[in-house]
Amino acid sequence: MFSNSHIGIDLGTANILVYIKNKGIVLNEPSVVAIDIHTNSVLAIGNEAKDMVGKTPENIVAIRPLKDGVIADYQVTIDLLKHIMKKVNKKNGISLRKPNVVVCTPSGATSVERRAIHDAVKSFGAKQVDLIEETVAAAIGADLPVSEPTANVVVDIGGGTTEVAIISFGGVVTSRSIRVGGDQLDEDIVAFVRKKYNFLIGYRTAENIKMEIGYALVDHEDQNMDIRGRDLVTGLPKTVTLSSYEIQDAIKDSMLSILDAIRHTLENCPPELSGDIVDRGITLTGGGALLNGIQEWLSEEIFVPVHIAPNPLESVAIGTGRSLEIIQKLQKSKRLS
Secondary structure, eight states, X not given: OOOTTEEEEEEOSSEEEEEETTTEEEEEEESOEEEETTTTEEEEEHHHHHXXXXXXXXXXXXXXXXXXXXXXXHHHHHHHHHHHHHHHHXXXXXXXXXXXXXXXXXXXXXXXHHHHHHHHHHHTTOSEEEEEEHHXXXXXXXXXXXXXXXXXXXXXXXXSOEEEEEEETTEEEEEEEESOSHHHHHHHHHHHHHHHHSEEOOHXXXXXXXXXXXXOSSOOOOOEEEEEEXXXXXXXXXXEEEEHHHHHXXXXXXXXXXXXXXXXXXXXXOHHHHHHHHHHOEEEESGGGGSBTHHHHHHHHHOSOEEEOSSTTTHHHHHXXXXXXXXXXXXXXXXXX
C-alpha cells in the first residue's frame, strides 16, 4: 500500500494540480506567482496571485513561471512548488516528508527542460521524482485501457500546449506537440479586439470571453457579450459588445493549427492500429476540451468519433497520480529480473 507521501503533480502552464493516493485531487490553483520586484519576495501564489493580475502597483508583478508546459523561470517555480506543498500539508493535515513524486511533462519537452522539471521538484525535498508524458497521464486519467495493445488517441489541449498522441501497450506510438493552447486563444482575442475596435482588454477578460461565447468552427446561434476595457484613442474606460462569430473568427487560425496536429498524428499511425481509431475514436482532455462546439467540429473534420474525458480539466493530474502504481510495478519487475 502507498502512504500519503506518494503524490502526482500536473505542472501545467495555467494550473497546478496535486493528486494524493486515496484522497484524489487535493489542490487545483492557477500557476501564478505575485512577486515584489524590489525585495524579490513571493507575496502570493495561486488564486490570490491571479486576482492581482493587472491590478497591482509597479513594484508588484504577477507572473507565470511556466510557459508552454515547461519551466521558464526556475527559481520562481521552486518557490511556487514549496508554497503549493505547504498549502497541501496544511489543508489536509498530513505530513509529506520526502514524498515520492510523479510529474507530467509535455511530449515535446527537450531533455534540458525535463531535467529542469526533475531538479525543481527534487529541490523542494522530494525523495524520488519520476516523469511521465502528459498524454499518457491524460489517457490513464480518462480511463482509457493504455496497457492493452489497442490504439488510444488522446488530444490534450492545455494552457500552453496541445499534445496529440496515439498510445498502445503503455507507450506512445506516435505523437505531436504544438505550442498552441488556451493561452494562445486568449492572446488571439486580445489582439483581435485591439485591432478591430482600438480597444484594450486584459487576458483575464479574454479568458472569460472565450469561456462564455468562444466557439470552435461550427455554426451556432449568435451570442453577444458586453466587455469593459480601455479605448486606445481617448484613453478612457469604455464598453464594447462582441459577438460569438467575431470571437470564432479571432481564434480560427489557432483552432486550425490544433486540427492540423491531430491530422498529422493520425496520418503517422501504423496501419494495424488505424482500425481501432475508426472504432474507438479520439478522447479530448484539458481545458480546451470544454470549448463550445469542439466535439462536433472535430468529428466532422476527421470522420472518427470524438469523446470528451469524464473530467477533462483533471485527467492529467488523476492519471499522474494513478501512474504511481504502474511505475512501482515496473520497478518491482526490474528488481525481480
